[in-house]
Amino acid sequence: MLIIKNIIDNRDSVIRGLLKKHFHNAEQIIEQIINTDIERRNIQKELDTNLAAQNKIAKQIGALMAQGKRDEAEVAKAQTSQYKEHGKLLADKLAEYENNLKELLWQVPNIPHDSVPEGRTAEDNRVERSGGEIPTMTEDALPHWDLAKRYDLIDFELGVKITGAGFPVYKGKGARLQRALINFFLDEARNAGYLEVEPPYLVNADSGYGTGQLPDKEGQMYHVTADDLYLIPTAEIPVTNIFRDVILQEKDLPQCLTAYSACFRREAGSYGKDVRGLNRLHQFNKVEIVRVDTPKHSYQSLDEMVFYVEKLIGKLQLPYRILRLCGGDISFTSSLTFDFEVYSAAQKRWLEVSSVSNFESYQANRLKCRYKTTEGKIELCHTLNGSALALPRIIAALLENNQTPQGIKIPKALVPYCGFEWID
């Protein structure tokens, strides 16, 4: 969430930022937050004074008792009841205002970075740059779901029997390709300086709030009600929450982590060609990269992550483009996001395979992820993450773009990981 002090100090630019994100009633809710905070401070002042008085009397009683002046102590005791009653009232009121403030702050999304383009929908995202070559396909080029069937790589119907739609079963070279990609991505990340971690796939509510999936996207996560845990929709949650309630040293930043995980998404409300084949699944594999950095350095970190993902896609020889998301399309918690799309030649459409974001201090403020500067001051960190990469759409594009009459050609970089050059 936003830092209350920043809202007060930069009221107008905050409102402008929220409007760019198409957040309704921006001015109204910011007013409400500022007023609630003023009230909160007044109540706290009054309560602190009240408690200080109580503490003083309690100390006097202790001293009197020690001197054996019981009668005087009794007189002092009688004084306290008025303070206590009023104090209780104030404490309740303070808790109420703090709660109100917290709930208001939770509703407010992150402020977009200045470089985020104006716009409402995905149409308004700006293409930063693109790379790779879009292959020319023959008319009979098959979409990946047909290729998966022809070469017996993925069984969608079997997944339906075992679980339901969106839970495919990978088989043979399909399964091996998947495992190869995971290892390839993890090795690449490690070579780029990311520490590999293997996180839990279920997280508690605190973690969900920490990174902002709760309460905003509650309906998108599978909730294990018996134990009140959530299946992770991305490794971002467990990995970023490593830094919840942590104070790092400035010299230890940036922290760079990578993790493979299965990801689970309910995807309620999706339908049509978007969900065909591997395009949108309830369970899929992803390798994530996460960074925690200083505010001063976080945008350089973001650039490094974008550059890293770009190189990674390049090694797979897939045509791609990088989008700078517009105000209306950027996520609730993000300040600046670059989406990566690869071109899937038989479907003739761009598929999102990565999203790289700087959350600035928005997550860190919820997480209480801070660092001690070399001068000894404590500041909020900036958190960043990106997919590197999400597997299913990569597989879709690999299958479609590399199909030949002889079979599907595996890109060079992957051959050592797969152990085969062709799917035929």
Next chain:
RNA sequence: GGUGAGAUGGGUGAGUGGCUGAAACCAACAGUUUGCUAAACUGUCGUACGGGUAACUGUACCGGGGGUUCGAAUCCCCCUCUCACCGCCA
């Protein structure tokens, strides 16, 4: 799942009602000494929210929540977690 023991600052760990926001030690940081390293010595060393230009100062926090009391790390209740043993088990 059962039984028992625990949960205190970066770490170890003292503390059973007022002198404890918290001993001591270790680590860390700064300094003195030193040809260098080491050692020794001195000092600093939790977080949050308030007030104050500042020096400074108020309040809260000893796993979480509630209670008793003028006063709680300390007593009571509930919860969570950790450890040990048993049971079950990849």
